[in-house]
Amino acid sequence: MLRLVSRAGLMTTLAFAAPAWATDPAEEPPPADQEITVTGVRQAYRGDFTLAEIPQSIAQIDEAVVRENNFVRLADALDLNASVSRQNSLGGLFDSFAVRGFAGDENIPTGYLVNGFNGGRGFGGPRDVAGIERIEVLKGPAAALLGRGEPGGTINLVTKQAEIGRTFGSAAVQAGSFDRVRTEGDVNLALTGGLTARLIGYAEDGDTFRDQVHLRRWGLLPSIGLAIGPATRLTYDFEWTRVETPFDRGIVVLNGDFDTVPRDRFLGEPGDGDHVARATGHQLRVQHDFGSNWSLLVGASLRDTLLTGFSSDAELVPSRQKIFVDGRSLSRQRRSRRYDSRQWVIRAELSGEFEVAGLRNRVLVGADHDRFDNDQQFGRVRPAIVTGSTTDRAGYVLDILDPVYGRFPLPTPGPQNDRLDVQQSTGLFVQDQIELTDRLQLRIGGRYDDVSLRTLNRLTGIDSHRSAGRFSPQAGIVYRLNEPLTLYAAYGEGFRANIGTDVTGAIFDPETSRSKEVGVKLTALGGRLTGTLAVFQLDKANVLASDTGNPGFSVAIGKARSRGIELDLTGRLPGDVEVLLSYAYLDAEARSTLLEPNFNFQIRPGDPLVNIPAHNLNVQASKRFAIAGRDALIGGGIQHVGERSGETGTAFTLPAHTLARVFGEVEAIEGLTVFASVQNLFDARWYANSYSPLWVQPGAPRTAAIGLRAAF
Template sequence: MVDFRYQASLAAVAAAISVPAPLLAQDTQGEAVQEQPDDQIVVTGVRQFYRGDFALSEIPQSIDLIEEDTLAQNGIVRLVDALDLNASVARQNTLGGLFDAFAVRGFAGDENLPTGYLVNGFNGGRGFGGQRDTAGIERIEVLKGPSAALFGRGEPGGTINLVTKQARIGDTFGDVAVQYGSFERFRGEVDLNLAVTDNLSVRLIGYAEDADSFRDTVEELRWGFLPSIGLALGENTRLTYDLEKTRVEVPFDRGIVVLNNDFDTVPRERFIGEPGDGDHVARAEGHQLRLQHDFSDRWSALIGASIRDTLLTGFSSDPELAGSRQPVFTDGRSLSRQRRSRLYDSQQIVVRGEVSGEFETGALAHRVLIGADYDQFENFQDFRRVRPPSVASNPSEQAAYIIDILNPVYGRFPLPTPLPQNNRLDVQESFGFFIQDQIELTDRLQIRLGARYDDFSLRTENNITDVISNRSDSRISPQAGIVYELSAPITLYAAYSEGFRANIGTDVTGVIFDPEISRSIEAGAKLSLLDGAVTGTFTLFQLEKENVLASDINNPGFSVAIGEARSRGIELDLNGRLPGDFEFLLSYAYVDAESRSSVLDPNFSFVIEPGDPLINIPDHSLNAQLSKRFILGNRTWMLGAGVQHVGERLGATGTDFVLPDHTLFRIFGEVELVDGVMLNGSVTNLFDTDWYANSYSSLWVIPGAPRTATVSLQFAF
């Protein structure tokens, strides 16, 4: 049953607000600006790190924005679902639904950790705080391509930056929304901006959700509190503080079993874990403090710090992957399982600062960005498990911890007690310094030059083997780009960059891996059509990486080296307004991501050969949607539809197991019932298609949701 205490508490706060929000614009840096009656422009929002003073058309990089309105139209409340809107992003293994994992342009990073992303320019997302909710997100920036020389420590395919909703100084407004969806999903959200004084505002954002799911016995409870405080310290200085406090309670779920490439082996709703394991609990608490100061209309500075703690705990019963211990490959129904426990505790501290400005040397105009950052990531993992015996020893069903996948009976046996497998602390410290200069050679031609210096140290303490491993390294990573305005609607660009990232963790013997080195190149065209009503980017790219890692299947929490990898492809992103007041977005990507080394896994005897595809990376991906607003009955309506296609992709490293392609359709709409009251609805997977989000093995396949409907009511004050 849903706990209405969360929704009630949020709604009570919302009821205190009744002043409508002012009309806000966005400048090139993503700042909110408010127009005053005396034509004075007052900055009420915040600048974004790494951005400098550039329009998107001037940046030699493919950048796609997923706006808050697009998320609301589609009823999206999870980051993983939001990223489906961009074809260059592919889903990866999510640790039983407990963290976010995705690949941009074919490269996913460390499989044993959540995929890192930026939050307001700070490195974040690496801890085990559960899957990110979209509440409090103003927009998602998909920063594709060779940008590691600026951001540092990221994947060469691109970086995701989450821009959160900030307190707007001098404004009072708010809205509250309640949502109901398929599988008894109840959700409440609130967003209130309060002008405490002329110089101080507080923005209170919160959400709570209680839901069943299409998966048998799997229910989820989540909530979050995401306030922001903005303080103007004079006309040119602003201080911003953000808090993140979230909690997720959900069973660990490895998905379904697929035998002999038969995806109808079991129904998609069948849970093959053990309900008696209870929920995994993921908690996160984060703090950000940022200070921005404008020295003049040409020079500004940003400094800030963040700290984020996460904790993940729980038990699970996961299918055994080793063939020698797995009778299901023989009889087609008796699935042996491991029982596992996890206590993952992490802390990440980031301090960074930058100065951006403009100056001239003769006839050349320069826009420079100079900065430095420090990052410390501590990751403690206490992982325990008990494995079933070898099939050859003819164990009892209790000893093998068997579940009948065709007729599951939960709770047949006492729950086995997991034994220590991995008890390890990884501490990574990194320091980086970067400089970038974009030079305007002519009215049409600009070049970008830059470099980043990174220095890192990594210490791993294995409390089981008493092995302590240390490593440090440093490197300079250059970048270069060129932008040429061919004509008013077409701007050509090209960019090259190198990247450098420490591989955290060790192999099972305690050896720390060599750092990952990457090289990226891309070229394309930025489009502005129909007098700017339609904008987009067409891109060709190629990325190469050395010292790539994959999870050690036989030793969870450890990695194995698979050598070199390459990804290359084509992208097209378009969005805007068509004649007839139709709004649309289109995102297409062709990605050819493959291994470039030959590797033999000693535990499972599979071989990775050059040319083998990387796991969970489709060749072709497409997302498109079209919507239109119109007046009917003196009310404003909006109706729209969308489609997503994901091609087939490798489902398990070193095998020929392939996930089939899928095409999903969705419809959505909204109507303003009365002033300030909006009714929204959406239906995803309209034709109830069977589809599969990702997999790690044919025994760990995550099925996608069936047809799902959502309706929400939003009250604006």
């Protein structure tokens, strides 16, 4: 691909074969003040298309925007796009989000792609943004091509890769609130004319706004690029990361009072120690160009993760929870986890073009195979049923108003779940986009998936097997109305095997989906302002939710639907003001009836899906200028998240919140920049996600950081 990077860091990704202005008259060459860097790496699943030609809404979050905001977590960066909603994050130990209202399996981290490879389902801890060049939010009915994803969309992380023939680097150090210190570095070294190594690393240590919760994390993310002649490139990427922090379920909310306890109060047990999340990953990709019209991309990916630790969590069953009796004695269960996963993927695709009857056809043909091994050993000991004679020790009680940690010996968890899930998927896909006229293009395609799932429950001895296959069609149309506006419509079907079983050992039916979308794309101000307005509806069947009474297992809740409107705008306005605006209205709801026997709640058609706000908005503006001849930047943003359901099947609701942030930087001397940021500027009280009123994750208060960045 050809990567065009403006000084402000807003990025337009184009195909390698030809610049966008050569294939789309609505897009002009970049202005003279842009730097052009050719990396020669083709984007997986993309083909030779400009963004305006794709019948799909695609939002891109560039590294420069993330860096200016001083975001260091993937979850914070994804907040920049309003179609993405935070979900329950397993005590802060994995990434979980929904796109257009649909989140996937609550018991497994939300899946995402890394350079086009499935790579997000393991338990390696929350993803750091170090090593990420850009984040692509691929929305809508694209499952026919990508496969096994949520119908709302897929997140693709494009990593920083070795750039052939160049030597450059940067390093940064910063200090922030709660005694947090972070360092990171990125060095690209041209070793020979065709061999380049890129070395990326980060380390972070410090407290958090939560009492008793300390955080340590580090990672090494090197990349090697090798040019084998003018038409072939080999790229190898390595990932080695570690996160150490206590498991933290958050706060409790009694009778709708979000001031029940301070937002910094830890309700776990310091004696449990840290949970440790580790990840080791490898990616190898080979690209070969057959002249100017055809290209082959072949690759493989392997990622191992391991999460281990103990935690003390609030008991959710009312009959075992003393806090519902006196309003202060929190009965807790103690849990142990050893979650071991391995995912490996191989994939190949051939893209190119030809003419038939005078019509230009651009095709993409490929195949992939994915295997995911998920080995979960989970133990727990629960508090006794509350009676008049139940002691605080039997309830493993913590006084939420005056906590005394270490009051009782730590209970020893007994086996609750010891299960191995092995999911294998093989997919074949084909896509053809036909230029019917110089304004009208038609896309047709489809994907066939063959999926098998084995679940071995070592505690019960039940060994379950299931396999299924399905063809998922895709269709889209693109019409360039005039120079600034392009209309599009798309339809797609999706298919994904549900991993795991219910508590009896039965494997669930595969999840199926249908997606419809229409929209308009804008390219104005000579390509400096781009945007997409879309209207969509997504329908899913065989949807799962966590089995609250049996952790690690799921229950089928039937059908769900999400529909809405979204608007994404990004670009540079006159006066060199960089803007980013993202808004989404989502109506995501259950479409089936379910009675949950353990907690006696009922899901009814029309009930909202958990943690999905109806309204979500993120707007940001920044400007570069000079101070005493030195480059400087100042900017700010506002995020508004509306009310949303905080528990499946009940009326518990998380309140809306509005957060403000400011950021800036100035070049102190040539090659050395001072930067600073303040998140939650007005110290609003907010809540990131919730599973129940006793497991509510509070958001961070006002948080500041300042640092130095050197570059050569």
